[in-house]
Amino acid sequence: MNHQTFQGSETYVASQELLSAVNISMALEKPLLIKGEPGTGKTELAKSIAEAFGAKLLIWSIKSTTKAQDGLYVYDVVQRLYDSQFGGKAVDNIEQYVHLGQVGAAFESEERCVLLIDEIDKADLEFPNDLLWELDQMEFTIPQTGKTIRAKHRPIIIITSNAEKELPDAFLRRCIFHYISFPDEELMRRIISVHYPKLEQDLIDQTIAAFYWVRSLPAVQKKPSTSELIDWIRALTYSGIPYPDILRKIPFAGVLLKKNEDLDALEAAKARRDRGY
Structure with a gap:
């Protein structure tokens, strides 16, 4: 899939400018940040890319309460505490309480996948900056276990924004940007x-x-x-x-x-x- 180009799909019609932006982001191995009016097909773009390449699609839908770590992993400390008191099973194996988020799952995928980070502007202002290292280096460490998760294959990353908030300059510099104009x-x-x-x-x-x-x-x-x-x-x-x-x-x-x-x-x-x- 590394050397393929995206030409749209049977169910998604894209302008030549958008097709070029997708292919440039894949060639440069940078996230593609897509802005545009609601309903212009930002989210559908990621689905179309996955369909065109026969790749797995992972969707991380961002909310106002979402934290960057949620996309990497979640440590279920409450379940571990419950098991230690009432579960009747050993709780020394911390890994059983660590669950990968969508970014972590994309890194762990055995094949290159498409990762959609949907509506990133819904989160707080620090959210994009909190992902800079992980998206740059394609790895992160889980402190509870000391395990480092490294991407087996760099995913195709599509990030959408409805421009509800301005995104940090440091984050923007690491992305390929495209604005989907309303179709003529x-x-x-x-x-x-x-x-x-x-x-x-x-x-x-x-x-x-x-x-x-x-x-x-x-x-x-x-x-x-x-x-x-x-x-x-x-x-x-x-x-x-x-x-x-x-x-x-x-x-x-x-x-x-x-x-x-x-x-x-x-x-x-x-x-x-x-x-x-």
């Missing part, structure tokens, strides 16, 4: 064709026109994403709405927009448009 109409048509290969052209034209019109409205705060467009098309095909009504009425707008304020803004914009303003 041409790329969006390719994405739709992957999900709906037999969709009628008139339906595609109407949904594309309506979707980008809704996204263009300044008053809409949370712009609908690609995934919401895919869901909207499914709703439209189930309902049998006449194609001319799609752009005119924007039916099932609650599939696209998820805030009352945005739905109100859409209705106001439709009223202005119908009046010719």
